[in-house]
Amino acid sequence: MLEILYIVFMMIFLFGITIFVHEWGHFIVAKKCGLVIETFSIGMGPAIWSKEIDGIVYKIGAFPIGGYVSLPQLDPEGMEKMQGENENDRKQLPDISPWKKIAVAVAGPFCNIVFALVLAVLVATANEPANIALIGSVDTNSVAYAEGLRPADQIVAVNGNPVKSWYDAQVETLLGGKDHIITLTVLTGTETRDIQIQANDPKDGDYLLEGVSEAIPCVLGRVTPGSPAAEAGVEPDDIVKEFAGTRVVDWAHFTELVQQHPDQTVSMKVLRGEELVTLTVTPKYDEGMDRALIGVSLGGSGAMPWSLSGSPIEQIKSDASSIFRLLKALTTKGEAKQAAGGLGGPVAIFTMIWFALKLGIINALGLIRFININLAVLNLLPLPVLDGGHVCFALWEGITKRKIHPKVVGTLVNVFAILLITAMLFLSWRDVDRNWNLSRFFKKAPAEQPVEPQNAE
Numbered sequence: 001m002l003e004i005l006y007i008v009f010m011m012i013f014l015f016g017i018t019i020f021v022h023e024w025g026h027f028i029v030a031k032k033c034g035l036v037i038e039t040f041s042i043g044m045g046p047a048i049w050s051k052e053i054d055g056i057v058y059k060i061g062a063f064p065i066g067g068y069v070s071l072p073q074l075d076p077e078g079m080e081k082m083q084g085e086n087e088n089d090r091k092q093l094p095d096i097s098p099w100k101k102i103a104v105a106v107a108g109p110f111c112n113i114v115f116a117l118v119l120a121v122l123v124a125t126a127n128e129p130a131n132i133a134l135i136g137s138v139d140t141n142s143v144a145y146a147e148g149l150r151p152a153d154q155i156v157a158v159n160g161n162p163v164k165s166w167y168d169a170q171v172e173t174l175l176g177g178k179d180h181i182i183t184l185t186v187l188t189g190t191e192t193r194d195i196q197i198q199a200n201d202p203k204d205g206d207y208l209l210e211g212v213s214e215a216i217p218c219v220l221g222r223v224t225p226g227s228p229a230a231e232a233g234v235e236p237d238d239i240v241k242e243f244a245g246t247r248v249v250d251w252a253h254f255t256e257l258v259q260q261h262p263d264q265t266v267s268m269k270v271l272r273g274e275e276l277v278t279l280t281v282t283p284k285y286d287e288g289m290d291r292a293l294i295g296v297s298l299g300g301s302g303a304m305p306w307s308l309s310g311s312p313i314e315q316i317k318s319d320a321s322s323i324f325r326l327l328k329a330l331t332t333k334g335e336a337k338q339a340a341g342g343l344g345g346p347v348a349i350f351t352m353i354w355f356a357l358k359l360g361i362i363n364a365l366g367l368i369r370f371i372n373i374n375l376a377v378l379n380l381l382p383l384p385v386l387d388g389g390h391v392c393f394a395l396w397e398g399i400t401k402r403k404i405h406p407k408v409v410g411t412l413v414n415v416f417a418i419l420l421i422t423a424m425l426f427l428s429w430r431d432v433d434r435n436w437n438l439s440r441f442f443k444k445a446p447a448e449q450p451v452e453p454q455n456a457e
Contacts, residue, residue: 011353012064014368016042018112019067022375025111026069026104026387033100036093039070065346065424074101074390075413098398105390109376116319116376119369120312126362133169134215136250142211147195149186149212152249156192157185164318166214167305171325173199173208174342175335215250220270220296227295232281234296235272242269251298258283262292306370308362315366319373327377345427384409385416 019042027040041047043061050059061067073096133155138145155163158172159182173182180199185192200210218240223229240248243257244266262285269278283292307318329339344352349371356367380388389412397403 007354007357010357010364011350014353014364015350015371016064018115018368018372018375019043019064021111021115021372022108022379023067023069025107025109026071029107030069030071030074030104033096033104034094035071035073035096035100035104037069037071039068041069042067044068071104074104075409098394101394101397102391105387105394106380108387109379112372112376112379113316116316116369116372117312119365119372120315123308123315123362123366123369124310124312126308133163133166134250136213136215137252139211142209144197144209144212147197148193149184149195149197149209150188151253152188152215152247154187155184156187159183160185165307168322170208171322171342175329175338213252216252216298218248218251218254219298222297224295227293228282228284229294229296232268232279232294233277234268234270234279234281234294238270238272238277240268240270241276242267244268258294259292306366308366315369316373319370320377322370323374323377343427345424345431347428347431351431383416384412385420389413389416 023040023042027037030037037056039057039059041057041059041061043059043064044066045062047059048062050057052058073093135149135151135153135155137151138149155166155169157163158169159176161172161176163169163172176182181196182199184195184197186195197209199208220229220234220238220240221236223234223236240254242248243254244261244264246257248254248257261283263282265280265282267278268281269276271277281294283294285292305322307315309315310318326339329335352367353364356364379386380391382388382392384390384393393404393409
């Protein structure tokens with residue numbers, strides 16, 4: 001129970017920091033530029049806590065899905081009116097130069113990028129293994145095996161689009177499979193070749209190939225006290241590179257090798273930080289489980305949309321390329337439908353944070369870094385309700401020397417705000433339905449078919 005409470009607290013805390021950093025950027029630059037600030041809110045909806053200091057209302061909203069800084073000179077009849085906060089007389093407020101407005105609008109995304117860089121530095125110090133698109137196992141009776149796909153092969157491109165992780169390979173397969181036929185560019189040793197193969201139907205929930213599994217990096221988690229692994233000197237976070245003289249491909253391959261050497265003393269090479277350490281271990285046969293064991297569990301992170309390796313800049317580039325790839329897909333004929341179907345809302349975000357925390361704090365920090373870059377990029381889109389929209393309004397004013405009428409700005413902001421809220425509600429419903437299949441309660445039961453009369457014999 002305490003573990004669940006801890007994870008829930010950390011979910012809200014980590015996401016709340018992301019929102020705080022963004023809104024603090026707007027707030028501090030607005031203050032420096034002399035803008036009137038009415039409200040600084042973390043969370044949306046009615047306040048569960050609020051306090052007024054020097055004419056500014058600081059509050060925490062009931063719904064932890066966003067936040068806002070109420071700036072009447074930047075948004076004269078926009079979001080603050082929807083929140084029921086329209087206290088100042090807009091006609092009496094001093095004019096603000098368009099360049100100051102741009103600085104305030106850009107400050108939020110900029111702070112998210114700076115925060116993401118800090119998180120990337122923390123992640124880089126953890127020395128997590130690189131997450132490449134490596135094949136773990138291939139069923140010998142599968143089409144993939146017949147086409148020549150083998151364990152330890154690395155997928156470097158799908159339909160000509162380079163991929164750096166298993167997640168990338170899933171995305172490109174989902175978006176680019178015409179009639180679910182894809183072209184894999186596979187690296188075997190130093191040789192590269194193309195394989196044309198049929199992908200699984202995305203409706204089945206598996207976007208890659210039948211009989212093919214991802215190579216899960218053999219990062220060790222818990223080491224059981226008193227076990228053969230503990231006696232051999234194995235430590236958590238060791239990465240198994242070789243067992244009994246055989247190169248280890250992934251976790252499944254490692255467990256197979258252990259089964260081949262019950263009660264035999266064999267060598268085992270692990271990567272510990274930057275050092276390759278050679279150990280000797282004796283797997284012990286457990287009659288109750290009918291298998292050989294050394295007393296370790298799987299650690300690591302598996303395939304995630306966010307990178308846990310590389311320099312801070314490489315991590316940021318990886319995060320940004322993911323969101324730009326999605327935006328490109330949403331505006332590309334033939335990819336838009338599949339891309340829209342893969343979108344997630346607040347429920348999906350909190351679910352990802354939950355699972356990332358279960359995998360460890362470094363994984364969670366990597367996800368929060370990923371979310372910060374996504375938030376920065378999306379907020380700079382030229383839509384009226386987003387920061388990019390305010391940049392466009394200010395640029396128009398700076399270039400033409402003419403202000404856009406406040407009612408026009410207010411109407412556009414409110415219309416797009418309603419569309420955004422509607423989209424969030426729809427995505428949240430779809431996320432919940434994906435997890436718990438609630439839509440089944442709203443489907444009509446099939447009509448009963450009339451019973452055909454039976455002839456008596």
